[in-house]
Amino acid sequence: MPGASRVLAWLAAIVAASALAFWLGGYATDVYRKMLIWIALALSYNFLFGIAGQVAFSHFAFAGVGAYAVVILAHKIGLPFGIAFIGALALCALLAYIVALPATRLEGFYLALATLAFSQLVLVVIDEGGSLTGGTGGIANYRLPPVLGFAIRGPWYTVLLVLLVALTLWTLVRLDHSAFGRACRAIRDNAVAAAAMGVDVRRVKVLAFTLTSTLAGLAGIAYAYVDNVINPSVFGLENIFLLLFMIIIGGSGSHLGAIIGAIVVYLAPFLLEPIVGHGFLVVFGVLVVLTILFQPAGLAGLLTWRAARQAT
Amino acid sequence: MSSCRLSCWAVAALLAVQTASASAQDTIKIGVITDRVASAKFYAEPVTRGVELGAKVLNDKGGALGKKLQLIIEDDQNKPDVSAAKARKLVDDGVAAIVSNTGSPATQQAQTVSLETRTLHLTPANSADTLTTLLDNPYFFQTGPLASIQLATLMAYTKSRGFKAVAIVRDNSALSQSFADSFRQGLDKVGIKVALEEVIPQGATSAVANLQKVRAEKVDAILQAGVLGPEMLQFFRAYQQLGMKEPILGSYNLSIPAYLTMAKDLMEGVVFVDAFDLDKPEAKLFADVYVKEYGEPPSSLPAYGWDGIRLLALAMEKAGSLDKEKLRAAMQSTTSFVGAIGAKGASWGFRDGKRTGFDPQGAVVRVIKDNKHGPVVYAGQK
Amino acid sequence: MEDLPELIVSATASGCIYALVALAYLLILRPTSVINFAIGEWAATGAFIGVAVLTPLAWPRLEGPYWLALVAVLVILGLLGWLVEVVTVRPLIRRGAGITSPILALLGVLVIFRESLTMLFGADPLPSPPPFGFKRVALGPFAGASQQFLIIGATFAVFVAVWLFFERTVWGRAFEAVALNRRAAALIGINLRRVTALAFAAGAMVAGLAGLLMTPLTSAHYMMGLPLAIQGFTALVIGGVGRVEGALLGGLLLAFVEQLGARYLPIPSGLTLGFPFVLLIVFLFLRPGGLIAPREAC
Numbered sequence: 001m002p003g004a005s006r007v008l009a010w011l012a013a014i015v016a017a018s019a020l021a022f023w024l025g026g027y028a029t030d031v032y033r034k035m036l037i038w039i040a041l042a043l044s045y046n047f048l049f050g051i052a053g054q055v056a057f058s059h060f061a062f063a064g065v066g067a068y069a070v071v072i073l074a075h076k077i078g079l080p081f082g083i084a085f086i087g088a089l090a091l092c093a094l095l096a097y098i099v100a101l102p103a104t105r106l107e108g109f110y111l112a113l114a115t116l117a118f119s120q121l122v123l124v125v126i127d128e129g130g131s132l133t134g135g136t137g138g139i140a141n142y143r144l145p146p147v148l149g150f151a152i153r154g155p156w157y158t159v160l161l162v163l164l165v166a167l168t169l170w171t172l173v174r175l176d177h178s179a180f181g182r183a184c185r186a187i188r189d190n191a192v193a194a195a196a197m198g199v200d201v202r203r204v205k206v207l208a209f210t211l212t213s214t215l216a217g218l219a220g221i222a223y224a225y226v227d228n229v230i231n232p233s234v235f236g237l238e239n240i241f242l243l244l245f246m247i248i249i250g251g252s253g254s255h256l257g258a259i260i261g262a263i264v265v266y267l268a269p270f271l272l273e274p275i276v277g278h279g280f281l282v283v284f285g286v287l288v289v290l291t292i293l294f295q296p297a298g299l300a301g302l303l304t305w306r307a308a309r310q311a312t
Numbered sequence: 313m314s315s316c317r318l319s320c321w322a323v324a325a326l327l328a329v330q331t332a333s334a335s336a337q338d339t340i341k342i343g344v345i346t347d348r349v350a351s352a353k354f355y356a357e358p359v360t361r362g363v364e365l366g367a368k369v370l371n372d373k374g375g376a377l378g379k380k381l382q383l384i385i386e387d388d389q390n391k392p393d394v395s396a397a398k399a400r401k402l403v404d405d406g407v408a409a410i411v412s413n414t415g416s417p418a419t420q421q422a423q424t425v426s427l428e429t430r431t432l433h434l435t436p437a438n439s440a441d442t443l444t445t446l447l448d449n450p451y452f453f454q455t456g457p458l459a460s461i462q463l464a465t466l467m468a469y470t471k472s473r474g475f476k477a478v479a480i481v482r483d484n485s486a487l488s489q490s491f492a493d494s495f496r497q498g499l500d501k502v503g504i505k506v507a508l509e510e511v512i513p514q515g516a517t518s519a520v521a522n523l524q525k526v527r528a529e530k531v532d533a534i535l536q537a538g539v540l541g542p543e544m545l546q547f548f549r550a551y552q553q554l555g556m557k558e559p560i561l562g563s564y565n566l567s568i569p570a571y572l573t574m575a576k577d578l579m580e581g582v583v584f585v586d587a588f589d590l591d592k593p594e595a596k597l598f599a600d601v602y603v604k605e606y607g608e609p610p611s612s613l614p615a616y617g618w619d620g621i622r623l624l625a626l627a628m629e630k631a632g633s634l635d636k637e638k639l640r641a642a643m644q645s646t647t648s649f650v651g652a653i654g655a656k657g658a659s660w661g662f663r664d665g666k667r668t669g670f671d672p673q674g675a676v677v678r679v680i681k682d683n684k685h686g687p688v689v690y691a692g693q694k
Numbered sequence: 695m696e697d698l699p700e701l702i703v704s705a706t707a708s709g710c711i712y713a714l715v716a717l718a719y720l721l722i723l724r725p726t727s728v729i730n731f732a733i734g735e736w737a738a739t740g741a742f743i744g745v746a747v748l749t750p751l752a753w754p755r756l757e758g759p760y761w762l763a764l765v766a767v768l769v770i771l772g773l774l775g776w777l778v779e780v781v782t783v784r785p786l787i788r789r790g791a792g793i794t795s796p797i798l799a800l801l802g803v804l805v806i807f808r809e810s811l812t813m814l815f816g817a818d819p820l821p822s823p824p825p826f827g828f829k830r831v832a833l834g835p836f837a838g839a840s841q842q843f844l845i846i847g848a849t850f851a852v853f854v855a856v857w858l859f860f861e862r863t864v865w866g867r868a869f870e871a872v873a874l875n876r877r878a879a880a881l882i883g884i885n886l887r888r889v890t891a892l893a894f895a896a897g898a899m900v901a902g903l904a905g906l907l908m909t910p911l912t913s914a915h916y917m918m919g920l921p922l923a924i925q926g927f928t929a930l931v932i933g934g935v936g937r938v939e940g941a942l943l944g945g946l947l948l949a950f951v952e953q954l955g956a957r958y959l960p961i962p963s964g965l966t967l968g969f970p971f972v973l974l975i976v977f978l979f980l981r982p983g984g985l986i987a988p989r990e991a992c
Binding site: 108120244 | 797971
């Protein structure tokens with residue numbers, strides 16, 4: 001689609017998604033906000049897992065690092081918010097880089113386990129951090145300070161989250177369509193062939209890991225101000241499985257797939273809970289197995305397949 | 313003929329609609345957030361059962377403010393962000409108050425909602441001291457036995473034994489860590505040294521290393537700080553295996569009957585804190601009602617829920633309406649409610665503007681004998 | 695240092711559990727290159743079957759003899775392992791879908807198993823009685839619970855049996871051949887499907903056995919699978935994927951570091967939780983082949 005109408009389409013989507021924020025009540029806003037954060041996380045994880053081919057279990061750990069860093073810097077140590085924000089992002093990027101350097105030497109599931117071990121270590125540090133991190137009880141009693149004189153509250157915070165998703169999506173789409181994105185896909189499909197074609201495999205892998213983990217940290221920072229409470233439990237193992245399932249069910253490697261997968265997997269429990277109670281997780285497990293067996297392109301694959309069929 | 317039938321149907325339909333909408337106004341909705349499936353289910357479920365029983369009995373007597381109480385129960389799976397979401401859902405559903413029967417971090421996160429929407433929020437059984445201190449939320453009230461009170465009661469009971477140094481054993485859950493922190497502060501206050509704090513992590517297959525370390529420190533007693541489930545079993549196994557003899561003092565989660573099954577024959581002589589004295593008339597009344605309804609005698613946990621819902625009803629009657637500010641003020645001004653929970657002579661009250669209602673003299677000490685919770689051997693902190 | 699012998703018994707018993715889980719991974723990994731993370735849930739299944747057969751706490755409340763529990767665990771887990779292989783792994787391997795797909799599908803299986811266990815047995819931990827009672831047994835200075843000695847004995851028996859299987863039987867050699875070179879093995883007539891099915895069934899049985907053995911010490915609860923899966927995998931990485939003995943060595947090393955560290959290192963107890971993860975990271979990066987070198991192809 002030509003440039004101007006594409007920009008218009010983006011703007012229209014952002015405005016529509018933001019307008020929704022002013023229309024929803026308390027509970028629906030909460031659901032919508034948390035869904036937006038999951039979408040942001042799913043988008044960056046999709047790039048790491050689906051496009052760059054790195055099976056990593058550390059995504060939520062970096063979200064946690066971002067969240068805790070900004071809250072500790074801004075509210076425990078008392079730095080101005082702008083500095084705390086940048087500091088938190090910088091810390092995420094630095095930590096991701098340090099982890100990426102050795103981690104990207106590992107393949108397949110070994111990378112998954114190494115990053116899983118790393119994320120569990122982060123949890124241990126948070127749990128045992130005493131009064132700095134609030135331990136297992138977490139930190140509460142803080143609010144987002146006014147940014148540029150404007151106190152971002154209520155529906156405006158939801159709009160901020162919409163912008164976060166838009167920014168994440170835009171960044172990842174640009175990366176995807178660049179030489180960097182092509183290199184990532186080449187490495188995912190066949191690292192040896194990619195190296196033979198002149199791709200600096202190590203550098204691309206490290207960069208992909210660092211960038212997507214920093215985006216996860218950004219989502220974590222946004223999460224910290226949704227309920228104005230953070231505690232270690234949300235950054236644990238359960239949620240990384242859910243994130244992985246979102247990508248698989250939605251269609252790994254596709255941005256649209258990440259969005260669809262996030263929405264479906266996030267909203268399904270609300271619909272299924274009255275019927276099957278806690279058992280909705282079994283449904284996810286079954287869906288994941290079915291998707292891998294029969295429809296590896298996921299739900300997004302279904303949509304594009306139908307669109308292709310209608311076109312003929 | 314047909315017009316008569318038509319008008320009859322119309323009248324019937326009108327009546328049905330009217331009674332439907334009228335009955336919707338006839339209830340007071342109270343939200344209950346509980347854990348039905350995850351790590352807090354152990355204690356959340358019995359407390360919720362107590363709330364349900366209390367509501368039922370209150371409704372049999374006419375409810376509150378002339379209307380029946382309707383409980384809307386939500387499951388937060390002991391996940392703090394889900395707990396906050398469920399709290400918002402309950403507020404949207406129009407509840408007059410929220411009862412939190414779940415883990416402490418989840419209750420903490422739900423407080424963001426009760427503060428923002430100015431909704432009366434009660435936790436009948438959570439014992440973390442930080443729930444009323446981390447966030448200054450005037451709408452949040454806590455009637456659970458605070459960890460600090462539990463420790464003080466235990467120390468009063470054992471004062472005559474002259475403990476100088478103790479070990480604290482905990483696991484890595486939020487409840488346990490919070491207990492350990494509170495215990496530590498309380499022990500510092502009475503001048504008892506914490507020689508060592510050992511952590512039995514979730515997923516551990518043996519607590520032998522931890523307890524050997526405790527044994528080597530030669531402490532006077534071991535304080536068990538809210539250790540849950542499988543880790544608790546490891547603790548008792550290792551204790552028995554190592555032939556240890558140090559007295560074990562436990563927090564109120566040892567009053568959960570399920571532990572007696574799990575660690576059968578291993579808990580003889582363990583001293584623990586409870587808040588339930590069956591000799592108290594209100595407790596006996598509650599126990600009788602419970603046995604009639606569920607066919608088995610109650611532990612202390614349902615009694616917390618029972619007292620909680622009755623406290624809420626009392627606040628509603630005192631406020632005379634469901635106005636949020638009036639409810640809050642009515643709750644804050646409750647100073648001597650005698651419930652099923654608490655030692656003889658204790659009462660619930662939010663005195664001096666505090667929002668923690670458990671009577672500092674209200675805890676009791678019991679000893680486990682023959683795989684059963686023995687009788688009360690001490691009460692209060694004197 | 696009278697603590698040390700007791701600690702050695704405790705660490706050996708824990709190490710044996712880790713070793714069994716590592717062995718379960720290995721039995722599946724070697725012929726198929728699939729890392730089956732659902733192995734922890736299979737161990738949990740074994741634990742719950744034990745409770746159901748031995749105690750009145752779960753249906754069918756048999757309160758039966760120990761051999762019945764053992765047979766039930768082996769049979770049921772063997773069937774489940776085989777079923778999972780047929781339904782989720784075989785179609786993927788047949789399609790040539792690469793290695794990550796079966797691993798991810800097995801993550802879905804993990805969730806299915808765990809939630810099913812919660813729905814069937816509830817969320818409370820359930821204990822089961824040790825077959826030789828709760829006595830404290832002492833072999834010279836080495837003292838521990840009778841169950842710990844049972845675990846050690848059973849594990850060594852299993853490892854000896856598996857080692858003999860691989861070294862001395864035709865089927866075992868077939869396994870090795872498939873592990874070394876799938877295509878060549880198929881060319882010389884080895885039935886790949888049967889080997890894969892047997893690998894999954896055997897892995898499931900060993901995992902179930904680990905769950906059954908550890909339940910008297912830790913109780914059966916629905917959260918037990920994931921920590922076991924991680925601990926078992928760490929043991930596997932430490933010991934090396936190549937040889938059966940590696941699983942045993944890895945498990946013992948992990949448990950010894952954990953427990954000796956918890957007992958003797960002067961750091962706060964809460965931080966000792968990080969040991970297994972530090973070990974995993976160290977071995978993954980510095981010595982990915984593990985401690986025991988794999989057998990060379992001849």
